[in-house]
Amino acid sequence: MTATDxxxxxxxxxxxMIIGLExxxxxxxxxxxxxxxxxxxxxxxxxxxxxxxxxVVVATALPPVLAAGAFLVAxxxxxGMSNIMVALGRANLALSVTLTAVASVLSVVTLPLIAxxxxxxxxxxxxxxxxxxxxxxxxxxxxxxxxxxxxxxLRARSPEFAAHYSKQLQRLLFLTFLIFIAMSIAFSDExxxxxxxxxxxxxxxxxxxxxxxxxxxxxxxxxxLPHGDRFTFMIEFGARNMAVAxxxxxxxxxxxxLTLFSVAYVIVGYPMIGLVTLLRRRVTKP
Numbered sequence: 208m209t210a211t212d213x214x215x216x217x218x219x220x221x222x223x224m225i226i227g228l229e230x231x232x233x234x235x236x237x238x239x240x241x242x243x244x245x246x247x248x249x250x251x252x253x254x255x256x257x258x259x260x261x262x263v264v265v266a267t268a269l270p271p272v273l274a275a276g277a278f279l280v281a282x283x284x285x286x287g288m289s290n291i292m293v294a295l296g297r298a299n300l301a302l303s304v305t306l307t308a309v310a311s312v313l314s315v316v317t318l319p320l321i322a323x324x325x326x327x328x329x330x331x332x333x334x335x336x337x338x339x340x341x342x343x344x345x346x347x348x349x350x351x352x353x354x355x356x357x358x359x360x361l362r363a364r365s366p367e368f369a370a371h372y373s374k375q376l377q378r379l380l381f382l383t384f385l386i387f388i389a390m391s392i393a394f395s396d397e398x399x400x401x402x403x404x405x406x407x408x409x410x411x412x413x414x415x416x417x418x419x420x421x422x423x424x425x426x427x428x429x430x431x432l433p434h435g436d437r438f439t440f441m442i443e444f445g446a447r448n449m450a451v452a453x454x455x456x457x458x459x460x461x462x463x464x465l466t467l468f469s470v471a472y473v474i475v476g477y478p479m480i481g482l483v484t485l486l487r488r489r490v491t492k493p
Contacts, residue, residue, distance in 0.1 A: 220354045223287055225379070226294045226304075227358020234301035244432055248306045248440055249313070251426045256281045256444065257321050259418050264329070267411040269468075271329040276408075276468030277415065278325025279452040282318040284310035287350045289446035292480060296442070296487040298435040304355060306443045311347045314451065322455060326465075342454050408471035416476040420445035420483070438487060445480050449473055 238245065260281040264274035285307040293303035361368070423444030427437035449469050456465035 219287055219350055222291050223350065223354035224358040224361075226290055226300065227355035227360075228362050229294060229300055230304070230355065230359050231362065232359070235305065238299075238301045238305050243430065244302060244427075244436060245305055245309060247426060247430055248302075248423075248443060249309050251422065251440075252285075252306075252310060252444060253313070253317055253321075255422050255426070256419060257324060259422060260325075260415065261328075263411055263415050263418060267414065269408065269411050272462075272464045273408045273411065273468050273471075274329040275325040276452075276456065276465045277411070278328075279318075279322050279455055279465060280415070280447050280449070280468055280472055281325075282314070282321030283448045283452040283455075284314045284318075285443045286446050286448040286450075288448075288477065289442050290351075290355075292442045292446060292484040293439050296438055296484045297491045298438040298442070298487075299433075300439075302436060303439050303443055304351070306439075308347065308351060310443075311343065311351065311448075315343060318451070318455060319459075322459075326460070342458075343451060346448070346450060405467055405471055408468050409475050412468060412471035413475045413479065416445050416472070416479050420480070442480060442484070445476070447472065447476075 257278065260277050263269075264277050269277065285303075287307070290300065290303050290307060294300050420441040423440035423442070424437050426444075427440035432440070449472065452469045453466050456462055456469070
């Protein structure tokens with residue numbers, strides 16, 4: 208890992224710990240008492256996102272390498288970034304964390320299948336995709352479970368601290384979130400890829416982000432979930448784990464060019480989702 212990777216990981220750990228301060232075991236019990244949201248959200252990501260991805264890459268006539276990379280993005284689980292955005296948007300944080308954790312566990316099986324559809328369908332390569340299981344487990348523990356668990360423990364042991372510094376920590380979360388987005392864009396490895404091909408993928412990445420969010424919102428609306436849960440679905444469907452998609456492209460397939468769509472998504476997708484999150488935050492009361 209480079210110094211930038213270490214800084215990014217520490218920042219993300221800190222952000223997720225702040226999120227843990229907002230959660231209690233009762234929040235997860237409420238989610239468990241109505242499991243249809245978790246089931247529908249999980250199945251929707253596994254089935255609807257790949258179908259939508261196929262439609263987007265065909266409609267935008269993406270080059271094969273970008274099209275195949277788009278399926279890596281679609282197959283990647285939700286990111287810790289989705290939990291941060293849900294927290295900032297004052298939506299259902301426990302549902303967001305649960306959906307992210309479930310998708311991360313299932314991705315060991317589902318990601319190779321979805322990625323193979325893209326690679327074989329657009330590159331016409333018969334591939335045996337190796338999933339970096341150790342990396343996935345490390346991400347799940349170090350970026351999700353450990354920091355959120357630490358934050359929940361701190362809240363349980365010192366509820367007065369969480370209550371007293373809640374507003375300050377929310378402001379810090381907001382500021383650090385903006386810095387993290389800026390870092391993601393600034394340090395996306397654009398120089399290591401075909402810049403011309405990358406530019407061609409920006410529009411498709413923007414369209415993909417809008418369509419993914421719309422599918423998430425629409426599915427939650429069909430289930431007649433509350434407005435906050437609909438926003439949570441929208442973010443969970445739209446915010447993908449680019450670290451996982453990149454790991455699969457580089458270690459599982461040995462193809463740097465398959466990260467092109469991921470880079471395009473980081474440049475346009477994260478800022479778009481971030482903007483929607485900030486707009487919701489402005490109109491939603493604490």
